[in-house]
Amino acid sequence: MSGNGVVWGRVRSRLRAFPDRLAACGAEVRSRQASMAPGGRLRKDLCAQEFEALRSCFVAAAKKTLTGGH
Amino acid sequence: MHLQTASLLDMLRLTRFPPRWRRPPAAGVPAKNVGFRKVASGVSSLGSASPRSLNIFDRDLKRKQKNWAARQPERIKFDYLKEEVGSRIADRVYDIARDFPLALDVGCGRGYIAQHLNKETVGKFFQTDIAENALKNALEMEIPTVSVLADEEFLPFRENIFDLVVSSLSLHWVNDLPRALEQIHCVLKPDGVFIGALFGGDTLYELRCSLQLAETEREGGFSPHVSPFTAVNDLGHLLGRAGFNTLTVDTDEIQVNYPGMFELMEDLQGMGESNCAWNRKALLHRDTMLAAAAVYREMYGNEDGSVPATYQIYYMIGWKYHDSQARPAKRGSATVSFGELGKINDLMSQGKKSQ
Numbered sequence: 001m002s003g004n005g006v007v008w009g010r011v012r013s014r015l016r017a018f019p020d021r022l023a024a025c026g027a028e029v030r031s032r033q034a035s036m037a038p039g040g041r042l043r044k045d046l047c048a049q050e051f052e053a054l055r056s057c058f059v060a061a062a063k064k065t066l067t068g069g070h
Numbered sequence: 071m072h073l074q075t076a077s078l079l080d081m082l083r084l085t086r087f088p089p090r091w092r093r094p095p096a097a098g099v100p101a102k103n104v105g106f107r108k109v110a111s112g113v114s115s116l117g118s119a120s121p122r123s124l125n126i127f128d129r130d131l132k133r134k135q136k137n138w139a140a141r142q143p144e145r146i147k148f149d150y151l152k153e154e155v156g157s158r159i160a161d162r163v164y165d166i167a168r169d170f171p172l173a174l175d176v177g178c179g180r181g182y183i184a185q186h187l188n189k190e191t192v193g194k195f196f197q198t199d200i201a202e203n204a205l206k207n208a209l210e211m212e213i214p215t216v217s218v219l220a221d222e223e224f225l226p227f228r229e230n231i232f233d234l235v236v237s238s239l240s241l242h243w244v245n246d247l248p249r250a251l252e253q254i255h256c257v258l259k260p261d262g263v264f265i266g267a268l269f270g271g272d273t274l275y276e277l278r279c280s281l282q283l284a285e286t287e288r289e290g291g292f293s294p295h296v297s298p299f300t301a302v303n304d305l306g307h308l309l310g311r312a313g314f315n316t317l318t319v320d321t322d323e324i325q326v327n328y329p330g331m332f333e334l335m336e337d338l339q340g341m342g343e344s345n346c347a348w349n350r351k352a353l354l355h356r357d358t359m360l361a362a363a364a365v366y367r368e369m370y371g372n373e374d375g376s377v378p379a380t381y382q383i384y385y386m387i388g389w390k391y392h393d394s395q396a397r398p399a400k401r402g403s404a405t406v407s408f409g410e411l412g413k414i415n416d417l418m419s420q421g422k423k424s425q
Contacts, residue, residue: 044290051288051361058360 124245126298129200129221131346132243136201139342140180145207148340149182154324155267155383156182156238162265162385163187163234170234174198176254176266177222177240179342181208181215189213192234198225199240201342223250227257237266239383242299243346251312261392264314270321270382271299276370277334277379281354284362293351305386314388315395322383327376331363334379 139145160183163170171193175183178197187195195213198220199205205217220226222237222244235254244250254264278296285292300308302319309317328334338344371377389395406417 044287046287051357054360054364055357 126347126349127243127245128346128348129243129245133200135339135344135346136179136199136342137203139340140201140203140207142340145180145340148337149180151324151326151341151381152179152182152239157186158322158383158385159183159236159238159265159267160186162387163191163236166263168233169193172196172232173234173236174227174232174257176225176235176237176250177243178204178208179238179240180204181211183236183238184213184215185209185211187211187213196227196232198222204342223253225253225257229256230259232257233259233262235262235264237264239267239269241266242269242297247300248308248311251308251314255312255314255388255390258390260390261394262390264386264388264390266386268305268384268386269299270384271301272323272380272382273299274338274379274381276366276377277331280331280362280366280369281358283365284358288355288358288361294347294349295345295351295354297345297347300384302384305384309386309388312388313390315391316387316389318385318387320385322385324381324383325378326381327372327378329376331366331377332359334377 139148142148163183164187169191173192173194174196175181176198178184178199179201181197184192184195184197189212192213195211195215196218197205197208197215198218200219200221202219205219208215208217218226222241223246235258237254241247241250258264274296281295282292302321305319306317309319328337366377367375410417
C-alpha cells in the first residue's frame with residue numbers, strides 16, 4: 001500500500017481532476033468574478049454566495065465523475 | 071560528462087572555503103550547525119559578506135525540489151521555458167565575437183545553455199548546480215563538460231580562471247545575490263564576461279494577484295505565494311558593486327498560455343520552481359485554490375478559455391575590467407567645448423579638410 005509516492009500520486013490525481021470540473025461550472029465562475037470586482041475594499045466573504053454556488057457546482061461535477069466509475 | 075579529479079584539484083580552492091561547501095546550512099537549523107555558518111562567512115575574505123546575512127530562501131528545500139523535479143519521469147515536458155531562455159543566452163554568447171576556452175554555468179539545471187553552443191565557441195564547460203539529480207540527468211551536448219556540485223553563493227573555484235560565466239534562471243533563488251555576483255566576478259579572468267538571466271518583478275503577476283484576491287476573500291488575509299524578485303534598477307547597482315564593467319541589462323517577456331491555473335502550478339512545480347521562501351505558507355486551501363482559479367480565468371483569461379502567465383526575464387551582461395576595454399576619456403582631455411556646439415558644421419568641415 002505504501003509504495004514510493006503512492007499517496008502523493010493518489011492526491012495528485014484528485015487535484016488533476018479539478019480543471020475538468022471547473023470547466024463545467026463556467027457560469028458560476030463568471031458571476032463570482034463579477035462580484036469580486038466591486039472597486040471598494042475587499043473583505044472576507046464578500047462574495048460568499050457566488051463562491052458557494054461555484055463550490056456546489058464543483059462538488060456536483062465531482063460526484064458525477066466519481067460515480068461514473070472513476 | 072565525467073568528473074576529472076586530477077585537474078579539478080587544480081581549480082578547486084579547498085583552503086578558501088570550508089570543505090563542506092555543498093551544504094551551506096541555513097537559519098532555523100539546530101544549534102550544533104549554527105557554528106558552521108559563522109565559520110563560512112568568516113573565512114570568506116570578500117569584504118562585503120554582509121553581516122546581516124540575508125536568508126530569504128530555504129536552500130535545502132530548493133535542492134530537494136530541484137532533485138525531485140530532475141527525477142520525474144516526464145521532466146522533459148517542463149523544459150520549455152528554460153530551453154527558450156537558454157537558447158537566448160546562447161544567442162548572446164554567439165553575439166560576442168570571441169571564443170571562450172573555459173566557461174562556467176552557474177545553476178545549470180540539466181544544462182540548457184550548453185546544448186545550444188558549439189565546440190568552436192566554448193572549449194570546455196563547467197556545469198554547477200546544487201541538485202545532483204539535475205547533473206546526473208543532464209541533456210546531451212557536444213562540448214566536453216565537467217559537472218560540479220556547488221551552491222551559487224559558494225563557488226569552489228580559484229580566481230581569474232573562466233573566460234565566460236553564464237547563469238540561466240537560477241540566481242533568483244539565491245539568498246545573498248551581491249555575494250554571488252562578487253564570486254562570479256572573482257572567478258572571471260580579466261576581460262571575461264558574465265551573461266545572466268533572472269526572473270524579473272512582473273513574473274507571474276497574474277498568479278500572484280489571483281491568489282492574493284482569492285485568499286483575502288476566502289480567508290480574510292493573504293500571504294506571499296510567489297517569491298520576491300529583483301528590480302531592474304537594483305540589478306545595475308548590484309553588478310556595479312560586484313565590480314563589473316560595461317553593464318548591459320535588457321528585459322524580455324515570455325507569455326505562455328495554460329489551460330488553467332492548476333496546470334500552471336503543476337508546470338511550475340515540474341520545473342523545480344516551487345516556492346521555497348521561509349515566509350511561505352505551507353498550506354493552500356482547496357477553497358482558495360478554486361476561488362483563485364476562477365478569478366484568474368475571469369481577470370486574465372483569453373477568449374479561447376486559456377489563461378496567460380507572464381515570465382519577465384532580465385538579461386544582464388557584465389565584463390571584468392581589462393586595459394584593452396573602452397574607457398571614458400580622462401577629465402580635461404576635451405579638445406572642443408560645448409559652447410561651440412553652434413559652430414558644429416564649421417568644425418566638421420575643418421576636420422574633413424585636414425583629413
